[in-house]
Amino acid sequence: MAFGALSTALLFFGTASLASAALTKHVTCPDGKNTASNAACCVLFPILEDIQENLFDGGECGEEVHESLRLTFHDAIGFSPTKGGGGADGSIITFDKIETAFHANGGIDEIVEKQKSFVEKYNISAGDFIQFAGAVGVSNCPGAPQLDFLLGRPPAKAASPDFLVPEPFDSVTTILARFRDAGFSPEEVVALLASHSVAASDHVDSSIPGTPFDSTPGIFDTQVFIEVQLRGTLFPGNGSNPGEVESPLLGELRLQSDHDLARDSRTACTWQSFANNQSKMQREFKAAMLKLSLVGQKKAHMIDCSEVIPKPQSLKTRAHLPAGKKMTDIEQACAKAPFPSLTAESGPATAVPPVPPS
Known part of the structure; x- marks a missing residue:
């Protein structure tokens, strides 16, 4: 490159950099600290x-x-x-x-x-x-x-x-149709349900307020996508209520809608794709x-x-089966790929305590 052309290029680069800096310049807020x-x-x-x-x-x-x-x-x-x-x-x-x-x-x-x-x-x-x-x-x-x-x-x-x-006792067809009407795809519906990783129920079964949907309440992780795929064996409270189905863990509540979406051919593979992929779950939930x-x-x-918006703490746990569970307890639903191979926590069978009221 000729010297003149190089000088022009450098001048352009310097001007662009200054313009970029000007665009990203922060203002000091009235509080003086932000x-x-x-x-x-x-x-x-x-x-x-x-x-x-x-x-x-x-x-x-x-x-x-x-x-x-x-x-x-x-x-x-x-x-x-x-x-x-x-x-x-x-x-x-x-x-x-x-x-x-x-x-x-x-x-x-x-x-x-x-x-x-x-x-x-x-x-x-x-x-x-x-x-x-x-x-x-x-x-x-x-x-x-x-x-x-x-x-x-x-x-x-x-x-x-x-x-x-949508309600937890609605059919998958009804739920997907409602979301489609509002502009959401089946994949986005499943991504939004990552919120259930930090959710609990007070009203599906009013006898047990604060019942978590997975075994790690307060942590935004992929466990909900693993545990909903486990075979249900019991109810955490007074028995089946509208919108509730059997859960695999003592003290955990499973929504019928989660159970059905995890097993429906239209959504099962998307559900499974989050089971051992924290970064994918974060990315698609954010979008x-x-x-x-x-x-x-x-x-x-x-x-x-x-x-x-503050930056959340990073995750320090890894995807796993709850203690006492085996891969044979997984109800495989995605026809395109096997469920990720996971190991179980050691110790006695997992039991989930209620989320304490604030």
């Missing part, structure tokens, strides 16, 4: 500190986290091109007297009441707060991905119609959650404030 690439994101830092301390019990991955994560879904899935609903717009808080009365939203009134007080305290829309709290809450769970968060949802205009939230958080919204009108 910075953001967009000043509009500064309003989130005091909310972050408040909810970590006063909603999530000092940054725990506990009951309020799984209830907040549940709320992100129940608010956002309230959307249909034909039936109405604003999607991830906060209507479940704004019109709580209507939406918390829906059967599928049973028990969600408690987290709605807790979150409503924060919405009233800060200058933030209910839709933004629900998705922000969900992303922050997940960050408290070791092994979770750092979720994206976009700011700028306008206030909800109306309540969501009833019967848009599906971003899509969920934008249902009914205009992304071009929003501000990316993902940098405010």
Whole structure:
């Protein structure tokens, strides 16, 4: 290259680098201790500190986290091109007297009441707060991905119609049709169910509140995709309830919908693909959650404030069979590939304690 051409190239590179630096320059927020690439994101830092301390019990991955994560879904899935609903717009808080009365939203009134007080305290829309709290809450769970968060949802205009939230006793066909109506593929449905790795039930069987869906509550790992594939042998509480089927572990609750999706030809291979692949589960859950958080919204009108979401701790455990289980206890459902070969934990048969109330 001639010297003149090289000088021009270097000048262009230097100009491009300066332009790139200018684009990524952070502003100092009014609190004097935080910075953001967009000043509009500064309003989130005091909310972050408040909810970590006063909603999530000092940054725990506990009951309020799984209830907040549940709320992100129940608010956002309230959307249909034909039936109405604003999607991830906060209507479940704004019109709580209507939406918390829906059967599928049973028990969600408690987290709605807790979150409503924060919405009233800060200058933030209910839709933004629900998705922000969900992303922050997940960050408290070791092994979770750092979720994206976009700011700028306008206030909800109306309540969501009833019967848009899938229920655990719905058939796979019904569940997939509901998600398809809202714009989600079967693969994305399964990816969203990674949330069940940190979930617990208070209302499927009300005799045993805080019953986890897998043996590692509070840790975002692939165990739920392994354990749902195990043959069920018992119920954790007073017997079969609508939406519940037998679980393989003492103290663990299995949803009928999880059981069926893990064994249906339309979803079984996707389900199995997460069983021993933490990075794939993180990646696809993160993408599906971003899509969920934008249902009914205009992304071009929003501000990316993902940098405010804390980075979760890395996972320190490995995929395994629960103690007392063997590979022969796996009910193989994917016709395209064998289930990953796993070893069982040592010791007495695994029993899962309830998630303590916060």
